[in-house]
Amino acid sequence: MTTNKAVVVFESMFGNTEKLSREVGDGLASDGWQVVLADVRHVRPEDLAGCRLLVLGAPTHAFTLSRPSTRADAVRQGAPESRAELGVREWLTSLDVLFPVVGARPSVAVFDTRADRAQHWPGSAARKTARVLRSHGFPVLDRPVSFYVKDVKGPLVDGERERARAWSQHLLELLRAETARSA
Numbered sequence: 001m002t003t004n005k006a007v008v009v010f011e012s013m014f015g016n017t018e019k020l021s022r023e024v025g026d027g028l029a030s031d032g033w034q035v036v037l038a039d040v041r042h043v044r045p046e047d048l049a050g051c052r053l054l055v056l057g058a059p060t061h062a063f064t065l066s067r068p069s070t071r072a073d074a075v076r077q078g079a080p081e082s083r084a085e086l087g088v089r090e091w092l093t094s095l096d097v098l099f100p101v102v103g104a105r106p107s108v109a110v111f112d113t114r115a116d117r118a119q120h121w122p123g124s125a126a127r128k129t130a131r132v133l134r135s136h137g138f139p140v141l142d143r144p145v146s147f148y149v150k151d152v153k154g155p156l157v158d159g160e161r162e163r164a165r166a167w168s169q170h171l172l173e174l175l176r177a178e179t180a181r182s183a
């Protein structure tokens, strides 16, 4: 039996999205999946080979995915400069090169982190990510999901790690349902 492989790619300026990505990855691994957790700056093409599920996580900046200017703003607020090198927005521009065979594209699931106090603000990084993925023909498994931080730098709102872990199990259920439908 071949092991299912998931790749969790994240962007994170202050470490909150990274923590949640680890939770999602650990949740998938606890179900027997092979999991590659990769910072968007360091994903290698071989990391993506044979991937059945791609999870993408990113912080919401200015109502959407970060840009070099918003990441520079985060650096001014104390984030490590090296983390500003590349974001999910830029990485998505290489999707067609990274996944050249349309029929072999993995299912994708997307999440973002947002400020708790901005829950009612419009726009989220995950919604933008999902739009781009759909426009490139990727099957988006679930609705974009947001997790919350108490302030720009974090920490995570209580219970968000557990919610991320539960979301990983929900993704597995959706995948099982998808597999049953196509059997």
Ligand SMILES: Cc1cc2nc3c(=O)[nH]c(=O)nc-3n(C[C@H](O)[C@H](O)[C@H](O)COP(=O)(O)O)c2cc1C
Binding pocket: 011, 012, 013, 014, 015, 016, 017, 018, 058, 059, 060, 061, 062, 063, 064, 070, 071, 073, 074, 077, 113, 114, 115, 116, 118, 119, 121, 149, 151, 152, 153, 154
């Ligand atoms: C420049 C900048 C713009 C931001 N804009 C928003 C926003 O529009 N909506 C929101 O909910 N949070 C916003 N935030 C808060 C981020 O979502 C928060 O810093 C992020 O979720 C933390 O995740 P990280 O530790 O992985 O970087 C912004 C943060 C920065 C630095």
